Amino acid sequence: MFSFNNITTAIDEFLNSVLPAQGALIVECVLVALCAVLAYVTLAIVMIFMERKVCAAFQCRLGPMRVGYWGLLQVFADVFKMLIKEIISINRSDRVLYNLAPYLVVMSSVLTFSCLPFASGLQVLDFNIGVFFIMAASSFGVLGILLAGWSSNNKYSMIGAVRSGAQMISYELSIGLCILVVVILSGTMQISELVDMQRSGWFIFRGHIPAFIAFIIYLIAGNAETNRAPFDLPEAESELTAGFHTEYSGMHFGFFYVAEFMNLFIVAGIASTLFLGGWAPLYITGLDAFNNIMDYIPGIVWFLGKTFFVIWLLMWVRWTFPRMRIDHVVSLEWKYLIPIGLVNLLIMTLCVVMGWTF
Amino acid sequence: MEFSTNLLIFSGLALLMMAAAFAAVTTSRIMRAVTYLLFVLFGTAGLYFMLHYTFLGAVQIIVYAGGIVVLFIFAALLIGKGTIDVTHTSNRRYLAGLLASLSGMALALYLINSTDFFADKFSTVGVPMKSVGLALMGTAKHNYVLTFEVLSILLLACMVGAIMIARKK
Numbered sequence: 001m002f003s004f005n006n007i008t009t010a011i012d013e014f015l016n017s018v019l020p021a022q023g024a025l026i027v028e029c030v031l032v033a034l035c036a037v038l039a040y041v042t043l044a045i046v047m048i049f050m051e052r053k054v055c056a057a058f059q060c061r062l063g064p065m066r067v068g069y070w071g072l073l074q075v076f077a078d079v080f081k082m083l084i085k086e087i088i089s090i091n092r093s094d095r096v097l098y099n100l101a102p103y104l105v106v107m108s109s110v111l112t113f114s115c116l117p118f119a120s121g122l123q124v125l126d127f128n129i130g131v132f133f134i135m136a137a138s139s140f141g142v143l144g145i146l147l148a149g150w151s152s153n154n155k156y157s158m159i160g161a162v163r164s165g166a167q168m169i170s171y172e173l174s175i176g177l178c179i180l181v182v183v184i185l186s187g188t189m190q191i192s193e194l195v196d197m198q199r200s201g202w203f204i205f206r207g208h209i210p211a212f213i214a215f216i217i218y219l220i221a222g223n224a225e226t227n228r229a230p231f232d233l234p235e236a237e238s239e240l241t242a243g244f245h246t247e248y249s250g251m252h253f254g255f256f257y258v259a260e261f262m263n264l265f266i267v268a269g270i271a272s273t274l275f276l277g278g279w280a281p282l283y284i285t286g287l288d289a290f291n292n293i294m295d296y297i298p299g300i301v302w303f304l305g306k307t308f309f310v311i312w313l314l315m316w317v318r319w320t321f322p323r324m325r326i327d328h329v330v331s332l333e334w335k336y337l338i339p340i341g342l343v344n345l346l347i348m349t350l351c352v353v354m355g356w357t358f
Numbered sequence: 359m360e361f362s363t364n365l366l367i368f369s370g371l372a373l374l375m376m377a378a379a380f381a382a383v384t385t386s387r388i389m390r391a392v393t394y395l396l397f398v399l400f401g402t403a404g405l406y407f408m409l410h411y412t413f414l415g416a417v418q419i420i421v422y423a424g425g426i427v428v429l430f431i432f433a434a435l436l437i438g439k440g441t442i443d444v445t446h447t448s449n450r451r452y453l454a455g456l457l458a459s460l461s462g463m464a465l466a467l468y469l470i471n472s473t474d475f476f477a478d479k480f481s482t483v484g485v486p487m488k489s490v491g492l493a494l495m496g497t498a499k500h501n502y503v504l505t506f507e508v509l510s511i512l513l514l515a516c517m518v519g520a521i522m523i524a525r526k527k
Contacts, residue, residue, distance in 0.1 A: 096390060097393060128412060136420035139420050139424025139425070140419065140427075143396065143423070146428065146435070150435060151389070158435075162432075162435060
């Protein structure tokens with residue numbers, strides 16, 4: 001099967017032949033960072049456009065249609081508008097923390113993003129503790145939100161930030177439990193190994209009932225982690241204007257906005273990696289001709305296809321359900337999702353010990 | 359070649375940590391102090407990743423950056439603005455702080471000088487996750503099941519205490 005390792009090794013050999021080893025290393029670091037950030041931004045633009053079109057479809061509208069064919073250039077216009085806007089500073093705010101907060105959020109998001117396996121060999125970070133590192137990297141994004149709310153010197157920002165903090169920290173537990181279910185099933189935490197193992201069958205099929213429950217809980221908790229409706233209390237516009245990023249303008253607001261969209265992509269990407277096989281194609285045992293055809297579809301198409309399918313599911317939820325109340329959000333997590341998640345973990349352990357998995 | 363790249367990364371991390379640590383103790387605003395502390399913790403995690411202790415590095419980030427610092431910030435938020443910022447410190451406290459940090463530095467220097475470092479035993483591939491897990495739950499020599507259990511009892515006690523404080527009569 002085609003692997004991007006061939007390309008990266010070729011580039012590595014070429015750079016090492018023209019540069020000293022240290023220089024090659026530095027050039028590679030810069031190249032990888034550049035590619036990762038470019039992919040990050042491109043996907044963010046795609047997602048913002050998709051969100052507007054999906055939202056429009058659910059509300060029986062057309063969405064942006066004027067700028068470019070079918071409104072395709074609308075997001076680019078928005079980005080340019082955002083880039084030329086002034087970055088204002090707030091009276092009596094903590095200037096240092098106010099300017100630092102968006103970067104913390106984006107840093108956490110980019111670190112998590114670079115763990116996603118786009119195709120065979122197309123992955124920036126691949127530790128032996130992969131999924132654990134994903135959890136660690138995504139855990140400090142909430143700091144940026146808390147600091148943004150605190151340093152804005154605005155009570156709405158502050159309330160939004162505290163709500164967001166409470167919500168994100170609570171739902172991280174459910175995400176952890178769902179990831180543990182997959183780790184128990186597979187016996188590994190390395191992302192490339194996780195995907196390799198799913199080439200003989202996606203975990204959602206191999207782990208049947210517990211894996212499916214974990215997948216559903218993961219989607220709910222992931223939706224809450226990204227602060228999107230029905231869990232968009234941190235920025236409930238009718239109550240808090242815009243929540244923690246009320247006081248931000250220009251590209252600083254843009255960072256929050258992009259990070260929020262990319263966190264949705266990351267949540268969907270992790271869901272498709274852990275449960276839907278990542279870049280591994282769909283195989284049906286016994287249908288060899290079908291499996292051969294599936295092999296011809298490149299891994300990156302599989303990964304992006306599955307990820308955008310999950311994103312579409314989450315957007316469907318976002319534009320269908322009304323916003324929840326804060327006490328409902330918290331009790332949903334602590335009284336329902338965590339107990340279900342814990343029992344589910346036990347069921348999965350039992351299944352693996354008894355060999356009831358495929 | 360590999361050595362000098364490592365040295366470069368190490369000096370970068372060390373400078374970041376020292377600058378952030380110094381800023382954390384000299385700033386008078388509690389929220390900024392917490393944020394600078396965050397960068398010290400990131401630097402420590404970076405050192406662990408440099409040594410290929412990926413598990414320890416991730417634990418450092420998830421526990422300290424994602425847990426402890428968030429707790430600090432929540433505490434500062436709940437107490438309120440302006441009430442906890444350091445406004446005045448007496449000279450005696452400055453002196454005591456200086457003395458404490460100097461003695462800490464002396465201890466660290468003594469330990470660094472009196473320890474033999476095993477550069478040849480240094481692993482460049484990292485510890486496999488399985489051996490970390492087995493050591494954590496094992497009962498043999500140099501395994502940590504007792505520590506693990508004692509810590510879980512401590513955490514349980516903390517949680518029961520928190521519920522007792524927070525519950526309505």
